Amino acid sequence: MSYLERLKKEFEELTERLKKLGAFLNSDNVSAVNEVELYLLNLQFYHMQRYQEILNQRLNGSYGQVLIEGIDLIAMERWDQIHAKGYDTVHDQQYKTSALGNAAICYAIMAGCTPRMRKRFRHFNKQGRPPNGWPWSSAHFKPGEGDSDQERVRELTKAAALIAAEIDRIERKKQSPEAEA
Template sequence: MNSGIEVIAAERQRQIEKEGWDSKHDNKCNDDEQLTFAAICYATPRRLRGFSGIDVNTRLWPWALKWWKPSAVESTEGRIKELAKAGALIAAEIDRINNLK
């Protein structure tokens, strides 16, 4: 079993290697906290995503809905994948902000 930081680091590496979302891409294509909002969406527990009729997908998701890819089933493994995505997006946002300095 990998630690949380290892799971997040592996997800960030996957985003860079398989999706091409490296720091250069993030610096060019993301401003106005998009990476943070995406992380919030993945970190939000399922039971709150549709609370009071507010759909996180349409209210907070910063990009086209085709990029919203929550886990298909509610399970421990699925939740870990969503939290890994959230953590990796936060790491990407930290890197993007650091690159502004």
């Protein structure tokens, strides 16, 4: 699947999620949500709309009209990990060691490699040999297909979101020490 095809698919999926969340926020069911949850849902809706706007501009080739900062990319990636892929806090608690941190390191290293090394990483990964330290199967290591700055930013974004997930896992462990036992 090409980069443009992935963007289109992501835009369509995000549009559907926005419709569902918007319908919920405008329904009578929203009264069952406490004030903090409602605030977080509205914040999530705002960031989803912002991301949709950015995707739309990328699809139309009009970069630069919306300044997107690294922290926005990271927040959107973490949101996607949780809501689109199901890698939520319950899922992340299954890891007893730094699996999430190790995965982040692998993506960060990939982003910093020369084109020659990036090609080797991709080649070995396709043969079922992910980078040393990768905690899961090679099917789960998805580096960029090219060597562009855009591909490197995507890998760094994944790395940072995985670091955020690992920090959250460690912080939750402090609140519930028996979860680590």
